[in-house]
Amino acid sequence: MRYIEQQTVVKRMNSRLIINKIFQSIFLLATLLALLALVILLYRIVSQGVGHLSLEFLMNFASRFPEKAGIKAALIGSLWLMMVVAPTSIILGVGSAIYLEEYAKQNRITSFIRMNISNLAGVPSVVFGLLGLTIFVRAMALGNSVLAAGFTMSLLILPVIVVAAQEAIRSVPGEMRDASYGMGATKWQTIIKIILPAALPGILTGSILALSRAIGETAPLIVIGVPVIIQFLPAGVMDTFTALPMQIYDWSSRPQQEFQTVAAAGIMVLMAVLLIMNSIAVIIRNKFDKRY
Amino acid sequence: MRPSVQEMIARSQSKKNKKMTEKLIPILLFLIASVSVLTSIGIVLTLIVETITFFTRVPFFEFIFGTTWLPFSNKDAQFGILPLIVGTLKVTFIAIVVAVPIGIAAAIYLSEYASENIRRVLKPILEVLAGVPTIVYGFFALTFVTPMLQLIFPAIKIFNAISPGIVVGIMIIPMIASLSEDALSSVPKSIREGALAMGSTKFEVAWKITVPAALSGIIASVVLAVSRAIGETMIVSLAAGSTPRLDGDFTGSIQTMTAYIVQVSKGDAGFGTTIYYSIYAVGFTLFVFTMVMNILASYVSKRFREEY
Numbered sequence: 064m065r066y067i068e069q070q071t072v073v074k075r076m077n078s079r080l081i082i083n084k085i086f087q088s089i090f091l092l093a094t095l096l097a098l099l100a101l102v103i104l105l106y107r108i109v110s111q112g113v114g115h116l117s118l119e120f121l122m123n124f125a126s127r128f129p130e131k132a133g134i135k136a137a138l139i140g141s142l143w144l145m146m147v148v149a150p151t152s153i154i155l156g157v158g159s160a161i162y163l164e165e166y167a168k169q170n171r172i173t174s175f176i177r178m179n180i181s182n183l184a185g186v187p188s189v190v191f192g193l194l195g196l197t198i199f200v201r202a203m204a205l206g207n208s209v210l211a212a213g214f215t216m217s218l219l220i221l222p223v224i225v226v227a228a229q230e231a232i233r234s235v236p237g238e239m240r241d242a243s244y245g246m247g248a249t250k251w252q253t254i255i256k257i258i259l260p261a262a263l264p265g266i267l268t269g270s271i272l273a274l275s276r277a278i279g280e281t282a283p284l285i286v287i288g289v290p291v292i293i294q295f296l297p298a299g300v301m302d303t304f305t306a307l308p309m310q311i312y313d314w315s316s317r318p319q320q321e322f323q324t325v326a327a328a329g330i331m332v333l334m335a336v337l338l339i340m341n342s343i344a345v346i347i348r349n350k351f352d353k354r355y
Numbered sequence: 356m357r358p359s360v361q362e363m364i365a366r367s368q369s370k371k372n373k374k375m376t377e378k379l380i381p382i383l384l385f386l387i388a389s390v391s392v393l394t395s396i397g398i399v400l401t402l403i404v405e406t407i408t409f410f411t412r413v414p415f416f417e418f419i420f421g422t423t424w425l426p427f428s429n430k431d432a433q434f435g436i437l438p439l440i441v442g443t444l445k446v447t448f449i450a451i452v453v454a455v456p457i458g459i460a461a462a463i464y465l466s467e468y469a470s471e472n473i474r475r476v477l478k479p480i481l482e483v484l485a486g487v488p489t490i491v492y493g494f495f496a497l498t499f500v501t502p503m504l505q506l507i508f509p510a511i512k513i514f515n516a517i518s519p520g521i522v523v524g525i526m527i528i529p530m531i532a533s534l535s536e537d538a539l540s541s542v543p544k545s546i547r548e549g550a551l552a553m554g555s556t557k558f559e560v561a562w563k564i565t566v567p568a569a570l571s572g573i574i575a576s577v578v579l580a581v582s583r584a585i586g587e588t589m590i591v592s593l594a595a596g597s598t599p600r601l602d603g604d605f606t607g608s609i610q611t612m613t614a615y616i617v618q619v620s621k622g623d624a625g626f627g628t629t630i631y632y633s634i635y636a637v638g639f640t641l642f643v644f645t646m647v648m649n650i651l652a653s654y655v656s657k658r659f660r661e662e663y
Contacts, residue, residue, distance in 0.1 A: 083556035087468050093460030094477060097532070100525045101484050104495050111498070158387030166381045167388075180391050185579070185649035186642065187586025189613050190398060192620070193638045197401040201626070218394045225391065251380050272486075279488025282588035282613070286620045286634075308490045308589075315494045315593055323498055330491050337486065 108334070112327030120328055124294050125310065129321035134329050136293045137310035140209075141278055141336070143297050144306055147213025148220070148277050153270050155217065156224025157259075160266075163225070164232045165254055184222035191219045192286025200287055207288040210300040215283050220273040227269020231262035264351035271344040275337050281308035307333045402642055405635035412629050418636060424599035424610075426619075426630050434633055436640055438599035442516070442609040443644075446591055449520025449605070450527060450584040455577055457524075458531025462573070465532070466539035467561045478533070485529035493593035496522035501594060514596025514608035522594070523587050527580040534579065538572020539565050571659035575652040582648035586641060588613035612641045 123133020159180070167173040195215030205211035235258050243253040259266075284306055291313040297304040311333060314326035410418070413434045421435015461481065465474050501518040504511050511517065542565045550560045566573070596608025597618050610618075616634045624630040 079556050079559070083558040086558045086561075087464075090460045090464035090468060093457045094464045094481075094532075097457055097461055097484060097525070097528045098477070098480055100528075101480065101487075103499070104487070104491070107495065107499050108491070155387055155390050158384050159391060162381070162384035162388040166384060176388055176392055179395050181653075182646070182649060183391055183395055185582055185645060186398060187588065187613065187645055189586065189588045189616050190402070190638050190642050190645075193616070193635060194394070194398045194401050196620075197405065198397055218390075221391055221394070249377050251377050275486065279490065281488070281490045282592075282617065285617050288620065308488060311490050311494065312589065312593070315490070315497060323494075326494055327498075330494060333488065334491070337488070341486070 105334075108327050108330050111324050112329070112331045115324045115328035116331055121332070125292050125305075125313075129319065129325050132314070132322070132325045134307070134310060134332055136296060137305050137307045137329070138332060139296050140293070140304035141307045143209045143300070143304055144213055144216065145274060145278060147209055147300055148216045149270075149274055151213060152217035152220050152224055152273065152277075153266075156221055156270070156273075157228045157266055159221075159225045160228030160232055161254060161259075164229055165250070165258070180222050180225050184226075187282075188219055188280055189282040189286060191215055192283035194218070195283055195287050205301070207290065207303050208301045209297055209304050212284055212287055212289055212304070212306070213300070215287060216277040216280065219280065219283060220277050223273040223276065224270050227273065228262070228266045231265025231269065232258060234265065235261045264347050268344045268348045271340050271347075275340040275344075278306075278336060278340070279308055279333060281312055284309050285312070307336070398642070402635055402639040405632055406639045409629070409632035409636040412632070413636075422601050424615075426633055432629065434629075434636075436612075436637065438601045439610060439612045439615055439637060440640070441601055442595070442599060443585055443611040443613070443641075445516040445605055445609060446520045446523055446587075446595060446611055447581060447584040449517055450523035450587075451577070451581060453521050453524025454527045454531055454580060454584075458528045458576075458580070459535055459573060461528070461532040462535035462539055463561050463566065466536045467557055467565065478536075481529045481532055484525070485533075487526075489526065489587060489589040490593075492522050492526050493519075493590040496590055496594035508606070511606045512596075512608060514594065514598075516595060516605040516609045519590045519594040520605075522590050523584050526587065526590070527583050530583060531576050531580045534576030535569070535573045538569035538576065541572070542568045571656050574659075575656035578648050578652040578655060582645045582652070585648065586613065586645050588617060592617040612637050612644075616641075 120133050121138065122135055123131060124136050125134075126132045159176075163173065163176065167176070192215065195211060195218075199205050199211035199214050200207060203211075205214075239257055239261060240253060243257045248256070289305060289309050290303060291305055291309055293303070293305045307329065311326050311329040314322045314329060418434050418436055420437070421433060422437050423433040423435050424438045425431070425433040465477060469477065496518045500522055501511070501513060501515065504515075504518055505513075546564060546568065547560055550564045551557075555563070591611045592614045595611060595614055597610050597614060598608040599610040599615070600607075615637055619630055619634045624634075
């Protein structure tokens, strides 16, 4: 008696191989479909917006005439926003990560903080807007200022930075730590002079990616009440401002066809900012990757 | 004479302020780490307090079971949240129909078929999709996907549930693909190689071995994507319209929970009006929905994980 019926195997072999091939193509097609969506999206925006993109567009304030509408206030406003978000979120994020990785004991409080951070990452951004509206805009009376929006955005991207910084700190080899202790350094000296410099590339990469999320985020700004039409630049963090995505939202939602090209041009500016930030992150990652 | 090393160490150790630093820093860092906890407490308290105020004006059951959402009417404003929930679910449903097959197929391709080089090119490009701001997707839905759909199905209105649904789906593809790929890749190589050595084709390995083994991770990724789709704001604000409705129509203007919050925030709903408090009640409902999904996802991935 034979264990394998060779006839059956031979008969089925072809169809099995064909099924394999068919599904391989389907899976590849699905992957390419997702990439195709990206290509169409980028092509559409560039082809619509490139005509309106000019130096004038960057230098003009918003206008109700599409041909005069510019993005100056929004671009500068987004930079102001980043000037608040970057230090706030990085100090809070890296501080939390150092605490969790270096100081926290394995107890209920620590695991509660960890669980809390991962839950916070799943809260919709519009809900963060409601938090900002109540706490920063109203309770702390910051109004729709750069500071209120910046604090809200910082809390929104905090979980991302904490997780990235934790991973960066964790990847610093234990021997470096031991060597530092062996030389008589205290814990804080070890952290500030050995671990943080070694983890810096990872922390920077994660932080830049998180900041690029903050720069494109719209919903919290709308809920906070950030205005759109602004004819002046903020002079300080307590001034009101507008930001790139707000401006794009306003242009997109106008019924006139002409404003769609203005919106597309605005999106190109936003995407260019994101591209620059992401390139910096990639350069940092490649330059400092695998040092150990 | 220069001090010896021992003396220097002794001197520096005797410095009081250094010891103070070593003691103070952990406390300071603990305070920083608790900001995230305070944020969560802040979110929950904010939502609950303002929602309670809302419920002093609108009865709880009318909010939960009411079938009409008519907040801007001066005479008889009605706050029944069901139409907003139905709107949210319509968009989420379409997004999932689009994203789940494509996302999982891409994950299988990347983890089972693609060579290391192809994967190294494709994965970052997929991640670019995840990094595109949602406002850009919203613009895309409104100015490209909707006109395209109208060409094929003239019955579709400018504002509808299908176009934003498709675009939300595109947005969450990278999330499903990347998380599912992680789950598939964590299935040990030995199991895969065992099946291949027995004469299985790659498809049979994927379908009968790795996908079942990674099922908990794949399901968790889908649940997380549902949560993202429910909370998505800008795409639906731009492309889905602002007509709360309870029927099963996908082709006309609808309104989601998130879009309602944006609509009110954009206008001038004075502080203290019922409309003002209603955005917190809607926000709270949205928060509950996404939290349930997130908890479900972590439960699924923990409870049903196959350990090797």
